[in-house]
Amino acid sequence: MHSAGRSAVQIDEIxxxxxxxxxxxxxxxxxxxxxxxxxxxxxxxxxxxxxxxAGVITGYSARVDAARAGLGVCALVFCSVHPQSWEExxxxxxxxxxxxxxxxxxxxxxxxxxxxxxxxxxIYALVAxxxxxxxxxxxxxxxxxxxxxFERPYVLPTDIPARERPPQGGLVSFVATSSDRPAG
Numbered sequence: 001m002h003s004a005g006r007s008a009v010q011i012d013e014i015x016x017x018x019x020x021x022x023x024x025x026x027x028x029x030x031x032x033x034x035x036x037x038x039x040x041x042x043x044x045x046x047x048x049x050x051x052x053x054a055g056v057i058t059g060y061s062a063r064v065d066a067a068r069a070g071l072g073v074c075a076l077v078f079c080s081v082h083p084q085s086w087e088e089x090x091x092x093x094x095x096x097x098x099x100x101x102x103x104x105x106x107x108x109x110x111x112x113x114x115x116x117x118x119x120x121x122x123i124y125a126l127v128a129x130x131x132x133x134x135x136x137x138x139x140x141x142x143x144x145x146x147x148x149x150f151e152r153p154y155v156l157p158t159d160i161p162a163r164e165r166p167p168q169g170g171l172v173s174f175v176a177t178s179s180d181r182p183a184g
């Protein structure tokens with residue numbers, strides 16, 4: 001499980017260069033990685049090993065287009081879970097093969113699940129019969145994904161541009177407006 005609140009490992013610019021190359025091509029050879037980053041093969045190998053030991057690199061896998069692989073329907077399932085039962089909930093949903101990821105969230109719900117199925121009926125059966133029926137779940141809200149526009153395998157701190165800080169004040173709230181509201 002990934003933890004958003006975990007302390008970052010110290011990574012230098014060459015380490016970030018290695019991670020950028022691996023993000024674009026996880027099957028790159030050590031020799032090609034070294035050439036792209038501008039370091040020796042031995043250094044590239046030892047740096048990749050160090051990033052793996054530190055838990056920065058957690059594994060390698062193919063990226064699969066879920067729809068083309070037969071999973072044409074995707075949904076976000078927002079769950080409110082009874083206090084003191086999170087571990088049991090995570091154990092239960094971890095055993096549901098349609099659940100691609102689970103994220104702890106702030107706001108109205110506790111957890112967001114990304115789920116996939118071959119059709120809408122499969123999503124319904126999963127949510128109604130598999131997730132909402134768990135004794136740990138107090139409330140469920142499901143949102144069907146209409147189109148997956150893009151997904152990055154991961155974002156690095158060096159990808160994030162400097163931005164101006166917003167003015168101090170209250171929390172920002174977004175409210176939907178009615179179509180009969182006069183233009184302002």
